Amino acid sequence: MNVKRTRPMTVGELSRRTGVPVKTLREYTDLGLIYTLGRSPANYRLFTADALWCVRWIGELRGLGLTVAEIRELTTAYLERTGQPFGPALAERLEAARERLRARIATAEQSLARIDAFEKTHRADLADAGGSGDCWAGDPRGGNIRA
Numbered sequence: 001m002n003v004k005r006t007r008p009m010t011v012g013e014l015s016r017r018t019g020v021p022v023k024t025l026r027e028y029t030d031l032g033l034i035y036t037l038g039r040s041p042a043n044y045r046l047f048t049a050d051a052l053w054c055v056r057w058i059g060e061l062r063g064l065g066l067t068v069a070e071i072r073e074l075t076t077a078y079l080e081r082t083g084q085p086f087g088p089a090l091a092e093r094l095e096a097a098r099e100r101l102r103a104r105i106a107t108a109e110q111s112l113a114r115i116d117a118f119e120k121t122h123r124a125d126l127a128d129a130g131g132s133g134d135c136w137a138g139d140p141r142g143g144n145i146r147a
Contacts, residue, residue, distance in 0.1 A: 065097030
């Protein structure tokens with residue numbers, strides 16, 4: 001990628017250009033996920049246009065369900081150039097993200113089933129505009145429901 005070199009950006013400029021909060025960019029920088037120039041004489045973090053690519057790549061991976069820890073592991077392995085190909089490591093992390101997503105979907109489907117069962121059991125109560133149905137039986141306040 002041939003990136004046109006421009007003047008260094010501060011973390012605030014990088015935030016404005018990427019839409020990522022400054023706090024998050026600082027975290028990513030501290031974890032070594034974003035290329036930096038170091039700091040200015042006034043101690044501001046300085047970034048080149050390469051940081052824009054880093055932030056976009058992190059966003060892409062986060063959007064695919066990878067955790068920041070997984071991205072850090074991948075980044076560390078890539079930068080250490082251990083001789084291991086990057087693709088299989090990324091594929092392994094994507095499969096882990098897929099499994100986490102499947103688990104969340106299963107949990108959401110269970111919640112939907114509980115809602116369906118509750119509505120089926122209390123259909124008449126839910127349709128009762130007076131709100132005096134059996135679904136509130138056992139209310140220690142005597143069934144006096146106040147908003």
